[in-house]
Amino acid sequence: MMIEDEVPNERVTMDGVQIAKNITEGLKTEIERLQNRFSTTSKPKLLCINVGNRIESRTYTSNKQKACEKIGGLLEIINFEETATYEQIAQTIEQANKDDSVNGILVQLPLPKSLNECSILDLISEEKDVDGLTSINIGRLTTKGRSTTFYPCAPLAAVLLLKNYGIEISGKHAVVIGRSNLVGIPLLMMLQKENATVTLCHTYTHNLREFTRNADIIAVAVGKPGFLKEDMVKEGCTVIDFGINVVPDNSEKGFHLTGDVDYNSVSQTANYISPVPGGVGPMTVAILLSNLVLSWKQTLRL
Amino acid sequence: MMIEDEVPNERVTMDGVQIAKNITEGLKTEIERLQNRFSTTSKPKLLCINVGNRIESRTYTSNKQKACEKIGGLLEIINFEETATYEQIAQTIEQANKDDSVNGILVQLPLPKSLNECSILDLISEEKDVDGLTSINIGRLTTKGRSTTFYPCAPLAAVLLLKNYGIEISGKHAVVIGRSNLVGIPLLMMLQKENATVTLCHTYTHNLREFTRNADIIAVAVGKPGFLKEDMVKEGCTVIDFGINVVPDNSEKGFHLTGDVDYNSVSQTANYISPVPGGVGPMTVAILLSNLVLSWKQTLRL
Numbered sequence: 001m002m003i004e005d006e007v008p009n010e011r012v013t014m015d016g017v018q019i020a021k022n023i024t025e026g027l028k029t030e031i032e033r034l035q036n037r038f039s040t041t042s043k044p045k046l047l048c049i050n051v052g053n054r055i056e057s058r059t060y061t062s063n064k065q066k067a068c069e070k071i072g073g074l075l076e077i078i079n080f081e082e083t084a085t086y087e088q089i090a091q092t093i094e095q096a097n098k099d100d101s102v103n104g105i106l107v108q109l110p111l112p113k114s115l116n117e118c119s120i121l122d123l124i125s126e127e128k129d130v131d132g133l134t135s136i137n138i139g140r141l142t143t144k145g146r147s148t149t150f151y152p153c154a155p156l157a158a159v160l161l162l163k164n165y166g167i168e169i170s171g172k173h174a175v176v177i178g179r180s181n182l183v184g185i186p187l188l189m190m191l192q193k194e195n196a197t198v199t200l201c202h203t204y205t206h207n208l209r210e211f212t213r214n215a216d217i218i219a220v221a222v223g224k225p226g227f228l229k230e231d232m233v234k235e236g237c238t239v240i241d242f243g244i245n246v247v248p249d250n251s252e253k254g255f256h257l258t259g260d261v262d263y264n265s266v267s268q269t270a271n272y273i274s275p276v277p278g279g280v281g282p283m284t285v286a287i288l289l290s291n292l293v294l295s296w297k298q299t300l301r302l
Numbered sequence: 303m304m305i306e307d308e309v310p311n312e313r314v315t316m317d318g319v320q321i322a323k324n325i326t327e328g329l330k331t332e333i334e335r336l337q338n339r340f341s342t343t344s345k346p347k348l349l350c351i352n353v354g355n356r357i358e359s360r361t362y363t364s365n366k367q368k369a370c371e372k373i374g375g376l377l378e379i380i381n382f383e384e385t386a387t388y389e390q391i392a393q394t395i396e397q398a399n400k401d402d403s404v405n406g407i408l409v410q411l412p413l414p415k416s417l418n419e420c421s422i423l424d425l426i427s428e429e430k431d432v433d434g435l436t437s438i439n440i441g442r443l444t445t446k447g448r449s450t451t452f453y454p455c456a457p458l459a460a461v462l463l464l465k466n467y468g469i470e471i472s473g474k475h476a477v478v479i480g481r482s483n484l485v486g487i488p489l490l491m492m493l494q495k496e497n498a499t500v501t502l503c504h505t506y507t508h509n510l511r512e513f514t515r516n517a518d519i520i521a522v523a524v525g526k527p528g529f530l531k532e533d534m535v536k537e538g539c540t541v542i543d544f545g546i547n548v549v550p551d552n553s554e555k556g557f558h559l560t561g562d563v564d565y566n567s568v569s570q571t572a573n574y575i576s577p578v579p580g581g582v583g584p585m586t587v588a589i590l591l592s593n594l595v596l597s598w599k600q601t602l603r604l
Contacts, residue, residue, distance in 0.1 A: 048545070074343045118447045134449060139441030142491070143483040145420045146437060171506045178493060181445040188502075192481060195506040197513065200490075202498040211499065214512075 012165065012272045016157070016279040019164050020286040024216070027286075027293050028071040030160045034300055035072075044073040044289075044296035045102040046130065047096045049089065051115065052082035067285050070222055075291060082112050089115070090123055097125040103295040104130035106288070109182070118181075127298070130291035132156075133181065142189045150291045155187035157283035158219055158240045158274075159194065165272055167238050169196035175211050177201045177228070178221035179259075183242050187219055208232070220260040227293075230265035238272040314467065314574045318581040319457070321466050322588040329588075329595050330373040335604060337374075346375040346591075346598035348406040348432065350399045351391065353417065354384035359410045366408075366495060369587050375594060384414050391417070392425055399427040405597040406432035407589070409482070420483075427602070432593035434458075444491045452593045457489035459585035460521055460542045460576075461496065467574055469519070469540050472497035477513050479503045479530070479562075480523035485544050489521055510534070522562040532567035539572040543581055 031044065046068055050061050061077055068075040078092055089107075096102045105128045111117050118135070126136050132152035141147040148168045162169055174196040178184040184200065202213050212218050212232045220228050221242035233239060243260030259276030267273045274280055333346065348370055352363050363379055370377040379393055391409075398404045407430045410449050413419050420437070434454035442448040464471055476498040480486040486502065494500045503513050514520050514534045520529050523544035534542060545562030561578030569575045576582055 087464075107508050116447075118445065122448075135441030135445065136438045137441065138444050139437030139439070142440050142444045142487060143420065143437065144481070144487075145418075145483070146424075171508055173508075179446070181447070185444055185491075189487075192502050192504070195504070197501065197503055197507040199499065199501040200494050202494070202497070205499040206473055210516075285436075 010271065012266060013267065014139050014140045014161050014272055014274045016161060016274060016281065016283045019161065020282040023283070023286040023290055024067065024071050027289055030293060032070045034297065038300050042101075042296070042300065044068075044071075044103050044292045045101055045110075046073065046075045046106060046292050048075055048077045048106045048108060049080065049100050050077055050108045051080040051084055051089065052112050054110075057110075061108050063066070064285055064288065066288060071289055071293075073289065073296075084115075088208065088212075089120055093120070093123040097123075097128060100299065102128065103299060104128050104288075104292040106131050109300060128295060130288060130295055132186070132291070138181070138186060141186055141193075148184060150294070151190065151287075152182065152186040153284045153287040153291065154183050154188050154221075154242060154280060156194055156287050157280040158187055158242075159190050160287070161240065161274055161283065162217070162238065162279060167272060169217065171197070172216035173197045173199070173214060174199060174217040174219065175199045175215035176221075177208070177212070177220045178223075178242070180221060183221040185220075189221075191217070191219075210240055224260055225258045226260075226262040228261045228266060230262065230269050230300070233266055233269050235269055236271045237269070239266055239270045241276050243276055244281065304600055312573065313569060314579060316463050316467055316574055316576045318463060318583065318585045319561055321463065322584040325585070325588040326369065326373050327591055329591055332595060333374045333598075336599065342600050342602070344403075344602065345599070346370075346373075346405050346594045347375045347403055348375065348408060348590075348594050349375055349404045350379045350408045350410060351382065351394060352379055352410045353382040353386050353391065354414050356576055358413075359412075363410050366587055366590065368535065370591060370594070373591055373595075375591065375598075386417075387423065388417060391422055395422070395425040399425075399430060402601065404430065405601060406430050406590075406594040410592065430597060432590060434488070434593070440483075440488060443488055443495075452596070453492065453589075454484060454488040455586045455589040455593065456485050456544060456582060457492050458522075458589050459582040460544070460560050461492050462589070463542065463576055463582060464519070464540065469574060471519065473499070474518035475499045475501070475516060476519040476521065477501045477503060477515070477517035478521045478523075479510070480525075480544070482523060486521075486524040489523075493519070493521075524562050525558045526562055528562075528564040530563045530568060532564065532571050535568055535571050537571055538573045539571070541572045542576045543578050544563060545578055546583065 065075040096105050119134050132150040141148045167236045174191045176184050176188045179202045188198050188200050209232045213234050217238045219240040225245040241259035241261040245258050246255050247258050248255050257277050367377040398407050407426045414467040423435050434452040443450045454559040476493045477488045478486050481504045490500050490502050511534045515536050519540045521542040543561035547560050548557050549560050550557050559579050
């Protein structure tokens with residue numbers, strides 16, 4: 001006879017695609033509702049600055065454009081040559097800061113090495129920083145008592161994924177591996193604001209396994225396929241995978257995408273796991289659009 | 303016969319008073335040197351805004367004034383009534399931002415509850431934020447690739463204390479207890495920038511002892527006398543105590559100051575421990591002055 005305690009834990013693959021779809025459908029409805037209410041043809045408009053010819057950047061930008069148009073918004077792409085100067089990009093950002101028709105400004109990262117990424121990002125006005133990556137937005141996010149204008153998209157995707165699946169964050173031990181400005185650092189801060197005990201691990205961490213095996217929630221953003229393995233996680237934990245690694249294969253495309261988590265093995269031990277593709281990735285674009293609509297709404301209310 | 307391995311570990315009480323003295327003496331010399339070099343009578347000037355009649359605040363402000371004058375700087379105190387409005391304080395800060403003779407602006411915390419502390423702090427221009435507590439300075443501190451204008455004084459005191467005693471931070475596990483904007487949060491970020499694996503513990507942390515017993519470095523800023531006890535730390539660790547707790551006693555003064563660490567017991571197990579008083583406290587004022595002189599030097603070079 002099977003007693004209740006013996007029922008094996010449910011293993012759940014978290015569906016970021018469905019949540020992203022719910023978010024974007026909600027945004028579409030919201031835009032239409034507000035256009036009717038304010039009798040306006042105004043649309044949320046995102047200005048996307050792309051520098052150089054990286055194929056991935058062009059693809060990401062174009063994906064954002066499609067998604068933005070799908071909800072009834074506008075996305076304008078400004079392409080700069082690889083050799084563009086700081087001054088040229090700065091001028092464009094400063095114009096867009098002043099342009100009332102622009103609700104969000106995004107600089108597609110990474111920038112060519114000749115440009116100082118942080119200095120360029122910090123030119124974006126706080127109110128149009130829909131990526132949430134300027135110093136001032138990160139400072140607001142990091143401290144207590146300040147309201148955050150925009151949360152960075154990828155870390156917010158993780159927090160929403162956890163909340164959507166009813167996974168408790170408060171009082172849990174969350175281990176974040178990787179300390180990028182885009183993911184690791186802001187995620188650490190957001191998880192502590194949700195009252196998790198947080199640990200940040202990175203390349204200098206000794207005995208990483210000792211940290212991850214004690215974690216209730218593990219977030220990995222290191223850019224290494226299959227980095228997190230089964231023997232590094234404890235039974236019943238939750239794993240969020242931020243990796244987007246291109247692995248060559250014999251398929252027609254010649255490659256496939258894989259995360260930083262050894263999905264097949266870890267999914268046998270973790271109760272909840274976010275897959276790649278289909279986890280935080282699709283949600284990140286949905287949240288960017290959500291930030292854009294938030295910014296647009298502020299304008300409508302003026 | 304005693305072999306080398308059996309030599310008991312040295313127990314060291316870290317002397318913040320001596321380091322503070324070294325810093326301030328260095329600053330005094332530096333100011334004189336620059337005044338001679340630039341043939342100027344200009345002095346580093348700190349504007350200190352004090353609101354209300356809290357005795358501690360008045361004492362802290364007056365201590366800073368004495369210390370500032372000792373190195374050859376100026377500290378001007380502007381006192382506001384408890385009932386001062388946001389607008390009144392904002393006007394003073396904005397004037398001081400524009401005043402070339404003012405090199406640093408400091409708002410003595412805590413402010414009366416009727417005032418929004420963060421909004422007031424964020425009025426201080428980044429270049430004069432010698433306390434390092436504005437959103438933009440915290441954002442710069444938190445992320446990679448940005449230069450920090452001013453580090454918050456108390457956390458920098460801790461990092462300097464560790465460095466002064468040759469305590470390795472890189473690759474070590476540092477546990478920070480308490481997540482205030484002034485201490486816990488910026489210290490966490492500074493320790494990870496020094497390549498420590500960092501854990502932030504707080505009131506929602508379960509099994510705090512499990513975290514602290516695994517820590518190489520423990521920093522406590524919780525405002526509870528004797529909070530960290532011997533059974534919570536591992537042999538040979540380093541403990542930094544940020545507590546400043548007033549404990550009533552039968553002495554002439556009627557009270558004494560004590561930290562958040564049960565010093566007598568923890569000092570038997572930790573290799574390095576910062577005492578209260580005499581640890582990070584005196585260093586904090588020295589570092590504030592060091593930030594002020596840094597700001598003044600920028601002005602001289604214009």
